[in-house]
Amino acid sequence: MKKVYINSIASISPQKTFDNTIFLDEITDYNDTVIFAQDPDYKQYIPPAAARRMAKGIKMGVVASKIAMEEAGIETVDAIITGTGMGCMIDSEKFVSAIIDNNEQYLTPTSFIQSTHNTVAGQIALGMECKAYNFTYVHSAISFESALLDAKMQLESDEAEHVLVGGVEELGEHTTKVHRLINHIKPEAVAISKVLNSKTEGAVFSEGTNFFVVSNERKESCYAELVAVETFNTLQKEKVSETIETFLKENNLKAAEIDVVVFGNNGDVDFDSFYNQLSEGILSKTQQVFYKHLVGENNTVSAFGVWLASKILKTQTIPEIVKINKINPSDIKTVLCYNQYRGQNHSLVLLKKC
Amino acid sequence: MSELKEELKAKIIEQLNLEDVSVADIADDDALFGDGLGLDSIDALELIVMLDKDYGIRLSDPKEGKKIFESVQVMADYIQEHRTK
Amino acid sequence: MSKGIAITGMGIISAIGNNVAENYDALINERKGITRVDNVETIQRDEIMVGEVKFTNSELIAQLDLPPDNNYSRTAMLGAIAAKEAIASAGITDIKKFKTGIVSGTSVGGMDMTEKCYYEYLTEKKFQKYIESHHAGDSTQKIAEQLEIEESLVTTISTACSSAANAIMLGARLIKSGKLDRVLVGGADCLSKFTINGFKTLMILSDTFNTPFDENRKGLNLGEAAAFLVLESDEIVKAENRKVLAYVKGYGNANDAFHQTASSDNGDGATLAMEKALKVAELKPSEIDYINAHGTATGNNDLSEGRAILRIFGEELPEFSSTKAYTGHTLAAAGAIEAVYSVLALQNNVIFPNLNFKTPMKEFSIIPQTELKKKELKTVLSNSFGFGGNCSAVIFSKEA
Numbered sequence: 001m002k003k004v005y006i007n008s009i010a011s012i013s014p015q016k017t018f019d020n021t022i023f024l025d026e027i028t029d030y031n032d033t034v035i036f037a038q039d040p041d042y043k044q045y046i047p048p049a050a051a052r053r054m055a056k057g058i059k060m061g062v063v064a065s066k067i068a069m070e071e072a073g074i075e076t077v078d079a080i081i082t083g084t085g086m087g088c089m090i091d092s093e094k095f096v097s098a099i100i101d102n103n104e105q106y107l108t109p110t111s112f113i114q115s116t117h118n119t120v121a122g123q124i125a126l127g128m129e130c131k132a133y134n135f136t137y138v139h140s141a142i143s144f145e146s147a148l149l150d151a152k153m154q155l156e157s158d159e160a161e162h163v164l165v166g167g168v169e170e171l172g173e174h175t176t177k178v179h180r181l182i183n184h185i186k187p188e189a190v191a192i193s194k195v196l197n198s199k200t201e202g203a204v205f206s207e208g209t210n211f212f213v214v215s216n217e218r219k220e221s222c223y224a225e226l227v228a229v230e231t232f233n234t235l236q237k238e239k240v241s242e243t244i245e246t247f248l249k250e251n252n253l254k255a256a257e258i259d260v261v262v263f264g265n266n267g268d269v270d271f272d273s274f275y276n277q278l279s280e281g282i283l284s285k286t287q288q289v290f291y292k293h294l295v296g297e298n299n300t301v302s303a304f305g306v307w308l309a310s311k312i313l314k315t316q317t318i319p320e321i322v323k324i325n326k327i328n329p330s331d332i333k334t335v336l337c338y339n340q341y342r343g344q345n346h347s348l349v350l351l352k353k354c
Numbered sequence: 355m356s357e358l359k360e361e362l363k364a365k366i367i368e369q370l371n372l373e374d375v376s377v378a379d380i381a382d383d384d385a386l387f388g389d390g391l392g393l394d395s396i397d398a399l400e401l402i403v404m405l406d407k408d409y410g411i412r413l414s415d416p417k418e419g420k421k422i423f424e425s426v427q428v429m430a431d432y433i434q435e436h437r438t439k
Numbered sequence: 440m441s442k443g444i445a446i447t448g449m450g451i452i453s454a455i456g457n458n459v460a461e462n463y464d465a466l467i468n469e470r471k472g473i474t475r476v477d478n479v480e481t482i483q484r485d486e487i488m489v490g491e492v493k494f495t496n497s498e499l500i501a502q503l504d505l506p507p508d509n510n511y512s513r514t515a516m517l518g519a520i521a522a523k524e525a526i527a528s529a530g531i532t533d534i535k536k537f538k539t540g541i542v543s544g545t546s547v548g549g550m551d552m553t554e555k556c557y558y559e560y561l562t563e564k565k566f567q568k569y570i571e572s573h574h575a576g577d578s579t580q581k582i583a584e585q586l587e588i589e590e591s592l593v594t595t596i597s598t599a600c601s602s603a604a605n606a607i608m609l610g611a612r613l614i615k616s617g618k619l620d621r622v623l624v625g626g627a628d629c630l631s632k633f634t635i636n637g638f639k640t641l642m643i644l645s646d647t648f649n650t651p652f653d654e655n656r657k658g659l660n661l662g663e664a665a666a667f668l669v670l671e672s673d674e675i676v677k678a679e680n681r682k683v684l685a686y687v688k689g690y691g692n693a694n695d696a697f698h699q700t701a702s703s704d705n706g707d708g709a710t711l712a713m714e715k716a717l718k719v720a721e722l723k724p725s726e727i728d729y730i731n732a733h734g735t736a737t738g739n740n741d742l743s744e745g746r747a748i749l750r751i752f753g754e755e756l757p758e759f760s761s762t763k764a765y766t767g768h769t770l771a772a773a774g775a776i777e778a779v780y781s782v783l784a785l786q787n788n789v790i791f792p793n794l795n796f797k798t799p800m801k802e803f804s805i806i807p808q809t810e811l812k813k814k815e816l817k818t819v820l821s822n823s824f825g826f827g828g829n830c831s832a833v834i835f836s837k838e839a
Contacts, residue, residue, distance in 0.1 A: 052371040096554050099636050104482045106407040109399045112637035113699055117597035122827025125694040134694040138597040139576035146594040153616050178560045178570050233583050233593035416642045
């Protein structure tokens with residue numbers, strides 16, 4: 001079985017992360033309940049003729065994939081695999097509301113075509129003229145991890161050498177509105193420094209994309225070795241610690257050997273206890289970091305967790321702003337990412353220094 | 355007639371989201387598809403809906419669109435002859 | 440690499456039957472399920488024909504014995520019914536005995552409820568429970584809940600009309616890699632105004648019975664359905680003394696990278712997908728005994744697919760047919776529906792007819808099998824293609 005490496009990364013998020021030469025040096029301070037991705041100059045990457053039908057999610061996905069490809073220094077890949085929990089919300093909303101508002105008359109095809117979940121992966125393939133394997137996973141908070149797992153299996157068995165993997169999510173106005181009604185969004189604005197201890201229900205909703213080139217060959221640009229990925233549709237709170245210990249054991253590790261753990265805390269008072277029991281329990285002596293205060297919550301934001309872990313491993317630095325506690329390990333060799341959303345769809349991703 | 359042509363140009367730009375094109379950029383006889391303005395089959399479907407909605411002309415076969423949308427001139431002639439609103 | 444993955448159970452609900460036996464009976468008696476739409480209120484009713492499961496949502500809720508406060512979308516209910524039949528048919532009584540996961544495909548997910556309650560969500564509290572069932576993964580979570588599959592790998596694929604074929608592919612990979620011992624693979628999609636109107640804007644819906652591979656084809660009929668297959672590792676098959684229905688022998692996925700919705704004229708993506716599937720199966724084209732084609736009856740698909748089939752099979756073309764004249768195009772579920780039909784074909788050594796065919800296409804001389812035919816079958820190739828250039832092919836075989 002071949003080893004798998006993350007050879008490049010790309011992120012478009014509510015922070016200025018699309019420039020790979022910096023690492024959360026400048027933080028955009030939000031005080032809100034919904035935060036949007038910071039746009040790179042899309043025109044620099046997408047010709048106007050191609051861009052004219054693209055909603056924000058598609059543009060973000062296409063640009064992030066280009067940044068990742070460039071950094072990996074490759075022209076094409078053996079597979080393009082994306083994850084998106086909610087899909088192309090903007091065009092979906094446009095088409096549903098047009099159906100209702102116009103009583104099914106005078107509808108045009110563009111928003112329907114663009115609403116399909118695999119639009120981003122399809123557009124990337126079209127742009128790259130890449131006829132390879134092309135998949136899109138759409139399973140809530142583990143959409144990205146499903147894509148990552150698929151890539152990993154193909155790389156390990158040498159069916160593929162390079163795979164472009166990413167997650168993308170865009171905010172839709174109506175979807176945001178209805179999620180407020182069911183308290184999935186925080187009732188009041190919260191500053192990023194207050195997210196962790198906000199003691200209110202719901203999360204700060206957001207959008208963004210993260211892409212990676214993963215390969216079974218270690219490139220100069222390598223960020224990390226991708227050791228293991230596992231997902232769980234359900235997991236009782238009481239069983240999280242045990243599950244993590246089993247997962248680590250399968251990878252010949254103990255909790256004490258984890259140098260950094262990346263938690264998915266989003267400040268939701270009803271669900272952050274999934275992480276807090278670990279920070280007080282089996283991972284209490286581990287350096288804990290989190291990121292959702294900076295980039296918000298969305299179905300594939302856990303890919304930002306992997307982005308953060310990759311950056312930490314490569315640069316061997318941990319920005320102060322993401323630290324939950326202060327262990328400050330000197331040599332960072334192993335990073336574990338744990339995420340769940342509203343008590344469901346848990347994921348574990350294990351990375352090592354490469 | 356020239357009013358209709360100007361109107362069509364503006365509608366094409368708006369409906370098809372041709373951000374970097376202005377009415378002055380489209381000549382009456384310019385090919386709309388292929389090498390001309392570069393429109394494609396999805397645009398043709400958009401234009402078919404526009405014919406229906408704005409001029410009361412219903413096409414049942416998308417292939418008919420190919421001829422009608424050859425240029426703004428051809429489109430205007432066709433609309434002039436067949437419009438019901 | 441060439442060793443197949445065992446299929447030990449299957450379940451289905453479609454316009455031609457509520458279980459595997461009813462579907463088989465309709466297939467061999469040439470009974471199609473194409474009608475006017477009854478369960479979706481749409482002004483397009485008189486302009487389109489569909490393959491609809493005739494149960495209302497209330498009837499489905501009753502069948503599944505769901506509590507009144509449930510928030511199951513129609514997709515989730517159809518999926519749960521098919522999944523339960525699949526598990527029962529495999530003879531599985533203790534789902535937790537082996538590491539079991541689910542991979543499902545869907546395109547609309549909970550869109551049926553979203554479009555019904557879209558603005559009502561803002562004012563009517565009683566509908567708000569469906570907000571959470573909109574996203575595509577929800578239907579799969581619900582199926583897992585129905586089967587009591589917990590703490591496991593449960594995921595969803597959405598690659599438009601090839602979704603379920605891709606779910607089968609991932610499932611086979613998960614067993615091969617040892618990630619799971621057993622996996623339920625398939626797909627579910629319900630009819631919705633969203634897809635009816637969406638395909639209508641593309642002007643590819645037929646106003647009458649769809650006619651795959653016919654020169655005068657007028658487009659597709661949409662359908663709704665769900666189907667699931669149980670894939671199990673050789674260890675389980677041995678330990679539990681399972682009856683193997685057939686094997687997933689090969690699979691291939693490629694992207695046409697040609698156009699967002701249309702297939703390339705020469706079917707590049709389709710050709711690549713079939714080539715890869717043959718390679719994984721370690722089979723030559725001449726060793727394929729029957730092709731269950733994607734055959735949606737749109738002008739574009741049948742031409743592109745026909746050319747791709749010719750490119751692969753040339754002079755050695757086996758019988759081929761599209762069963763979409765029976766069921767309509769069931770979108771993300773199609774690959775699973777047709778997987779069940781492929782397994783039925785293998786089990787019964789029978790090729791299902793391509794109904795409604797009259798006139799050969801002028802672009803090539805190949806014609807589909809139009810009558811029910813008995814033939815010893817060892818292998819069946821099933822194609823599924825979708826928007827976004829997504830092309831998939833899966834090969835099923837009688838022997839491992």
